[in-house]
Amino acid sequence: MVKLSEKHALVVGGTGMLSEVSLWLMEMGYQTSVIGRSKEKHDRLMKKATHSDLMNSLKVDYHNHSLLEEQIRKSIQKYGPISLVVSWTPSTQALEIVNKLVSEYIKHWHLYQVKGSRRYFNDDILNVPSNCTQSSIYLGFILEGNHSRWLTHEEISAGVIQHIQSGNSESLIGRIHPYEKRPN
Template sequence: MNQKHILIVGGTGMLAEVTSCLASEHLVTVIGRDPERMAKVVRRNPETCYSLLLDYRSEQDLSKGLQESIKRYGPFKQIIAWVHRDSGKAMQIILNHSSHADVLHILGSQANSEQEKRSLCINEHQTYRQVQLGAIYEHETWRWLTHEEIVKGILTALHQQFDYQCIGMNKEEFDAHKRKNE
């Protein structure tokens, strides 16, 4: 088995299926805050899924946890990070601890992808890509993405090499569609 060390931030909630899928083939360190959800995710692949139970908004805890994981399992080769906008420097701290990684940054529907990217210092050895979670227009109404659509979209994005990909419509597309149909 060709195992690489993958970091998944937010991998106990909507990304739990992504965590389980990747841990079936690779070493995965997953960051989450909820002990019960963490235990449930780790139980699926106890030999290859390792927990970092912390709040990534705590810069000191995040940095210490990342250092410990790297020391124990080796450098991260891939990062999947669903880091919310109110997280302070969390995304930059993750990048600083992942100097040679393929980084997939998951963005919410309201995020400005260009602004997010500009706010980060990305080195020449990192591949930085974004997946934005949008909305779906069907049956003349809007709805949020389902859990399954998010998981499928992220797993698909991992195998493609787009710098930016949106699952559903992002805010600009949504607003333009809404104006067009008013």
């Protein structure tokens, strides 16, 4: 039976450091399609979800473009158009496939792209469809006195959620400068 959802989100790489973002989207009532290869990671996320009925596990390697396309298209047909995508992937090609597919089914949608600090200085070019509002969340580091460290998963997810709620076109979690103080 087709179960069309009013709110359908997709999290590319949503079983790792963005797990809390996937769970938050479910709490917000989004049917949430989550991409990641490992069944164990999907199972762990599913166990944590208080709204596990809203989780749609897409166990696919996003480098397998035909399977990626098939799985996303099936999800859209089952749950309705995707209006919100959160992406943590270094693969521009995979993300452009997602962009093209999502755009086919909806008038307007949002892409929240999570990016490592390298891309703050030297970003990859991404083809963004005209019906998509794209925004970037850069991951920096934390400086505590003389000591610096990378962000925790909790800090990353909380920063991404804050960014989505803010409506900003760009956010930085932590700091990028002074760049020479970043952790090794």
